[in-house]
Amino acid sequence: MTATALLEGRNLRKTYRLGRRTTVEALRGVDVRIDRGEMVAIMGPSGSGKSTLMHILGLLHSPDANHGPRPELSFGGQDMVNLGEGERTKIRAREMGFVFQDFNLVPTLTAIENVMLACDYAGIRGAPARALAAEALALVDLADRADHRPAELSGGEQQRVAIARALVNKPSLILADEPTGNLDSERSAEVLGLLRRFNQEHGQTFILVTHDPDVAAACDRVIRVRDGRIRDQSLSAVPQPLDLEAREAVA
Amino acid sequence: MQQLRNLGRRKLRTSLTILGITIGIWALVVFGSMANKINALVAGGSQFYEGKVTVSAKGAGMGFGSPVDISAGDRVASMGGVDVVVPGVSMLLADEASSMSMSMPQMIRGQVADADRGRETFPMSYASGRALTPADEGSNVAVLGSDIARQHDTKVGDTITLHGEPFQVVGILEPTLTAPDTTVVVPLEAAQRLYVKTLPPLVAAELDPATLATGFTVYPKPGTDPETIATEIRATAPDLEPVTAKDFNSQIGSATSILNSILVGIALISLAVGGLSVINTMAMSVAERTREIGIKRAIGGGRLRIVRELVTESALIGFLGGATGLVLGAVLVTVVNEAGRSSGTVLFQLTTGTALTAVGFSTVLGALAGLIPAMHAARLDPVAALRYE
Numbered sequence A: 001m002t003a004t005a006l007l008e009g010r011n012l013r014k015t016y017r018l019g020r021r022t023t024v025e026a027l028r029g030v031d032v033r034i035d036r037g038e039m040v041a042i043m044g045p046s047g048s049g050k051s052t053l054m055h056i057l058g059l060l061h062s063p064d065a066n067h068g069p070r071p072e073l074s075f076g077g078q079d080m081v082n083l084g085e086g087e088r089t090k091i092r093a094r095e096m097g098f099v100f101q102d103f104n105l106v107p108t109l110t111a112i113e114n115v116m117l118a119c120d121y122a123g124i125r126g127a128p129a130r131a132l133a134a135e136a137l138a139l140v141d142l143a144d145r146a147d148h149r150p151a152e153l154s155g156g157e158q159q160r161v162a163i164a165r166a167l168v169n170k171p172s173l174i175l176a177d178e179p180t181g182n183l184d185s186e187r188s189a190e191v192l193g194l195l196r197r198f199n200q201e202h203g204q205t206f207i208l209v210t211h212d213p214d215v216a217a218a219c220d221r222v223i224r225v226r227d228g229r230i231r232d233q234s235l236s237a238v239p240q241p242l243d244l245e246a247r248e249a250v251a
Numbered sequence B: 001m002q003q004l005r006n007l008g009r010r011k012l013r014t015s016l017t018i019l020g021i022t023i024g025i026w027a028l029v030v031f032g033s034m035a036n037k038i039n040a041l042v043a044g045g046s047q048f049y050e051g052k053v054t055v056s057a058k059g060a061g062m063g064f065g066s067p068v069d070i071s072a073g074d075r076v077a078s079m080g081g082v083d084v085v086v087p088g089v090s091m092l093l094a095d096e097a098s099s100m101s102m103s104m105p106q107m108i109r110g111q112v113a114d115a116d117r118g119r120e121t122f123p124m125s126y127a128s129g130r131a132l133t134p135a136d137e138g139s140n141v142a143v144l145g146s147d148i149a150r151q152h153d154t155k156v157g158d159t160i161t162l163h164g165e166p167f168q169v170v171g172i173l174e175p176t177l178t179a180p181d182t183t184v185v186v187p188l189e190a191a192q193r194l195y196v197k198t199l200p201p202l203v204a205a206e207l208d209p210a211t212l213a214t215g216f217t218v219y220p221k222p223g224t225d226p227e228t229i230a231t232e233i234r235a236t237a238p239d240l241e242p243v244t245a246k247d248f249n250s251q252i253g254s255a256t257s258i259l260n261s262i263l264v265g266i267a268l269i270s271l272a273v274g275g276l277s278v279i280n281t282m283a284m285s286v287a288e289r290t291r292e293i294g295i296k297r298a299i300g301g302g303r304l305r306i307v308r309e310l311v312t313e314s315a316l317i318g319f320l321g322g323a324t325g326l327v328l329g330a331v332l333v334t335v336v337n338e339a340g341r342s343s344g345t346v347l348f349q350l351t352t353g354t355a356l357t358a359v360g361f362s363t364v365l366g367a368l369a370g371l372i373p374a375m376h377a378a379r380l381d382p383v384a385a386l387r388y389e
Helices: A050-057 A085-095 A111-121 A126-139 A155-167 A185-202 A213-217 A244-250 B002-048 B072-077 B146-151 B188-198 B201-206 B226-236 B245-288 B290-298 B303-341 B352-379 B382-387
Strands: A005-018 A022-035 A039-043 A072-075 A096-099 A173-177 A205-210 A221-226 A229-234 B053-057 B082-092 B107-110 B126-129 B141-144 B159-162 B165-173 B183-186 B215-220 B240-243
Touching: A005 A050, A022 A050, A022 A205, A022 A229, A039 A050, A039 A185, A039 A213, A050 A173, A050 A205, A050 A221, A085 A096, A085 B303, A096 A155, A111 A126, A111 A155, A126 A155, A155 A173, A155 A185, A173 A185, A185 A205, A185 A213, A205 A213, B002 B245, B002 B303, B002 B352, B053 B226, B072 B082, B072 B215, B072 B226, B082 B188, B107 B188, B141 B146, B141 B159, B146 B165, B159 B183, B165 B188, B183 B188, B215 B226, B226 B240, B226 B245, B240 B245, B245 B290, B245 B303, B245 B352, B290 B303, B290 B382, B303 B352
Parallel strands: A039 A205, A039 A221, A096 A173, A173 A205, B107 B183, B141 B165
Antiparallel strands: A005 A022, A005 A072, A221 A229, B053 B215, B053 B240, B082 B107, B082 B215, B126 B165, B141 B183, B159 B165
């Protein structure tokens, strides 16, 4: 099996400035490769840099270029480091889907309008957008809730609308930041099963940021991040209850 | 439309902001209409004085007051550059000057018809009836200005009482928005007789009505500047006071331009306050929607798109406020004008230009006020915005 890389990053580092003197080194030089069709979990304790890594892979932030080895980031074989904000926004709109932990939806828009917003940003409007959005809502089993506002939907339903919005443009990459973070275990399993289904049926690539071992267990691979570095890129789908210190000590 | 729904999110706050703009535009419409009316009066007056020298007896002001001998006109006629001199008698229509009024005082003016030999350029058209003719001298006939005809509810053929004498109405003028609207024109001989009646009996006994004038209209020969004649009258006839269009503009024009500035200034100040409240409202909206803006940016909403949505929303606030202000202003202007019409006091003139300017201005003001918060929103880091509590 010859897997092709969808995302490839080298020397990814990011330092945030908090106030005048304090800086936080969120990522301290990371090399990462995500293959097409993979479902990858990024795990780590809070403050480890896992969200920062996702933001860079999702083109929401750029890696630092002004110190250390030159960063490289390619998406679908195209260089991303030197793109402007407008170009990156366009790629996010057309080729990526995003699911966030909470407050995912625009409260004044109905479920279907929220999904259509993603079509709109990708340049599809009017009747075709409505048809695509209806189709995406049907996929997440929410066809009958299309005209409900977010406030009229349960947390699990809201998250499914967000997933429909992430999928509607049939992007090659879907990034999810704690997609089950605010859901009980039953809804959580439901959402996770949905993501897995799209990954398997449509071959879409998923990157899930999580600290839930059950979520990680459902993925093909787990990237463990700690202190701004990748500690482990297990290819095993079996979750390993890890003691990172112990492992380091062995190494 | 999404922006309308956004306005509905904070109904009280949005309504108060719209109300702020409404008050500003209301003031702009009302004061603007008042300024329009004043400007129309002044422009009409300016046109009325154009191309001639209006001469009155010294100390009498603009064309009415104390009498001079009609022979003074001959002195003026002998000056260089003078073509025609028309003697006239002007007096207040009312027996006593009524209370202070914004509008022109109502006047009776008498002069021999066609004595200007076609030199008068101020356009007069008749709504009904006819103009006076030289043959009317000696009879009690009158042509009414439009305001006077309306106020007295008089038609051609009716009789109107002037200083105790009945006059038959033979013509009614179209509105001119200036002096002729509030003027009754009668033959010179009748005006001279009425004028003497207004004087104290002892003074009146000394005067021969037939030699009496309160002023002259002097038409220069073609190519002669009325200013030249006015200068000569000032130098050689101390009992006469010439007024040219230039004098009128400098006296009345400067006073009205100050008044205009004050009126428009008041309106602009209230609009500045309204504009600031739009900025405030939009800044609060942006702060409240920070996470929503973060989501939109993250899933591929461009910066320009975010700016456009917010600016449209604030322009909508401006437009709604402006439209409401225009409607309320138009209602007030119409009601006050209708109420004042019977007494001849039409205070306002709301033009299409003023209406369009008011609404256009408020819409642009709203858009500009929204621009600052919108740019701020577009520059937000999507990730930071998503985490915003």
